[in-house]
Every structure is written in C-alpha cells, then in structure tokens.
Amino acid sequence: xxxxxxxxxxTGANRGIGxxxxxxxxxxxxxxxxxxxxxxxxxxxxxxxxxxxLDVTNTAQIQAAVEKVESLDILINNAGLARKFRRPWRxxxxxxxxxxxxxxRFTTT
Numbered sequence: 001x002x003x004x005x006x007x008x009x010x011t012g013a014n015r016g017i018g019x020x021x022x023x024x025x026x027x028x029x030x031x032x033x034x035x036x037x038x039x040x041x042x043x044x045x046x047x048x049x050x051x052x053x054l055d056v057t058n059t060a061q062i063q064a065a066v067e068k069v070e071s072l073d074i075l076i077n078n079a080g081l082a083r084k085f086r087r088p089w090r091x092x093x094x095x096x097x098x099x100x101x102x103x104x105r106f107t108t109t
C-alpha cells in the first residue's frame with residue numbers, strides 16, 4: 001500500500017507495535033500521522049506527528065479526536081485492552097460500530 005502523502009491515524013501509538021507503525025508511516029512518506037495514546041504524550045520530534053489523547057473506550061475522547069482530525073485517509077486501530085486472566089466482555093455484549101464518517105464507537109453492555 002502506498003501511504004506517501006496520506007494522513008493516518010494510529011491508535012495505541014505510544015509503544016510496541018503502535019510506535020513502530022508511526023515510525024514506518026513516517027519512513028514511507030506519510031503527510032501527517034495522528035498518534036493516539038491514552039495520555040496524549042508521545043516521544044517523537046517529527047513535525048508530521050500530531051499526538052492525540054485517545055482512549056478508544058472513552059466516548060468523549062473519541063469525539064474530541066474526531067473534531068481534531070481534519071481529514072483522514074487511513075485508520076490503523078492498534079489500541080488494545082489488556083486484562084490479566086479476565087474477560088472484560090463476552091461476544092454477546094460487545095458492540096463495535098463504524099461508518100464512512102470518522103466517528104468510531106466501542107461500547108460494552
């Protein structure tokens with residue numbers, strides 16, 4: 001996939017695979033990389049990187065991110081939820097919805 005001159009949002013961008021995805025997107029010539037992290041802090045000096053406070057389980061933070069991102073070509077949803085020896089939800093009560101507009105909702109009941 002050619003991502004040169006594309007605008008990308010990467011969730012879970014503060015460490016591990018997410019951090020590597022940010023680095024690779026920049027290497028491949030991305031125009032802008034929105035880097036979503038729970039804290040909004042990111043150690044990257046590249047001017048093309050815009051940190052976002054984005055916990056994908058927080059509806060208010062999702063809405064704030066939607067309002068900050070002017071346009072988006074690619075979304076890489078790398079955010080994860082780690083629970084040691086516990087299932088925070090079951091298939092029957094997890095709802096993930098998306099649409100063609102940049103408003104994403106993850107809810108559990």
